[in-house]
Amino acid sequence: xxxxxxxxxxxxxxxxxxxxxxxxxxxxxxxxxxxxxxxxxxxxxxxxxxxxxxxxxxxxxxxxxxxxxxxxxxxxxxxxxxxxxxxxxxxxxxxxxxxxxxxxxxxxxxxx
Amino acid sequence: xxxxxxxxxxxxxxxxxxxxxxxxxxxxxxxxxxxxxxxxxxxxxxxxxxxxxxxxxxxxxxxxxxxxxxxxxxxxxxxxxxxxxxxxxxxxxxxxxxxxxxxxxxxxxxxxxx
Numbered sequence: 001x002x003x004x005x006x007x008x009x010x011x012x013x014x015x016x017x018x019x020x021x022x023x024x025x026x027x028x029x030x031x032x033x034x035x036x037x038x039x040x041x042x043x044x045x046x047x048x049x050x051x052x053x054x055x056x057x058x059x060x061x062x063x064x065x066x067x068x069x070x071x072x073x074x075x076x077x078x079x080x081x082x083x084x085x086x087x088x089x090x091x092x093x094x095x096x097x098x099x100x101x102x103x104x105x106x107x108x109x110x111x112x
Numbered sequence: 113x114x115x116x117x118x119x120x121x122x123x124x125x126x127x128x129x130x131x132x133x134x135x136x137x138x139x140x141x142x143x144x145x146x147x148x149x150x151x152x153x154x155x156x157x158x159x160x161x162x163x164x165x166x167x168x169x170x171x172x173x174x175x176x177x178x179x180x181x182x183x184x185x186x187x188x189x190x191x192x193x194x195x196x197x198x199x200x201x202x203x204x205x206x207x208x209x210x211x212x213x214x215x216x217x218x219x220x221x222x223x224x225x226x
Binding site for chain 1: 116154155156157158159203205211212213214215216217218219
């Protein structure tokens with residue numbers, strides 16, 4: 001089966017610019033997650049979708065970050081405006097069953 | 113809320129040796145899962161092993177095994193006959209029941225020396 005697809009692989013932007021990341025989960029996986037992984041740390045959950053509804057966005061900085069999952073399939077994570085501290089790897093994962101997660105290869109964002 | 117602590121930022125062993133990575137956790141969930149993930153430079157998180165908290169038997173996957181001490185909230189990973197390809201970041205993680213998101217530790221950088 002195809003894995004979780006993410007694009008772009010790399011992105012460099014200037015602070016105060018906007019950026020968007022795209023994720024295509026494994027077909028049939030109802031649950032989708034976005035994680036932020038700052039260099040030297042473990043991933044931190046930003047937002048979790050169940051189909052196209054938000055289950056948990058308690059750690060999403062809502063003043064600058066937004067995410068949507070149209071039709072319960074693909075998802076987009078947006079940052080506007082970006083700050084230097086947003087430099088990180090953004091990982092998308094999807095899940096079909098309890099305790100089973102599949103990760104994409106992530107997008108490395110550098111804000112200069 | 114869940115917390116995961118990995119106290120070894122980096123470890124280095126010789127090829128073919130056995131190495132143990134430590135992890136402690138805290139959770140208020142009665143049913144939960146524990147994981148070890150490997151993250152090579154490609155950045156993709158690769159599942160190494162998974163343990164369901166209600167199962168007392170320690171999980172094993174080929175050269176990888178865990179020592180799950182539920183009362184002590186400890187979940188260590190043992191890698192036997194280590195190989196050069198095992199070099200990577202290793203993350204311990206936990207999740208509650210259902211499709212809860214994962215809570216990760218800070219990771220341990222494992223280096224296998226030839």
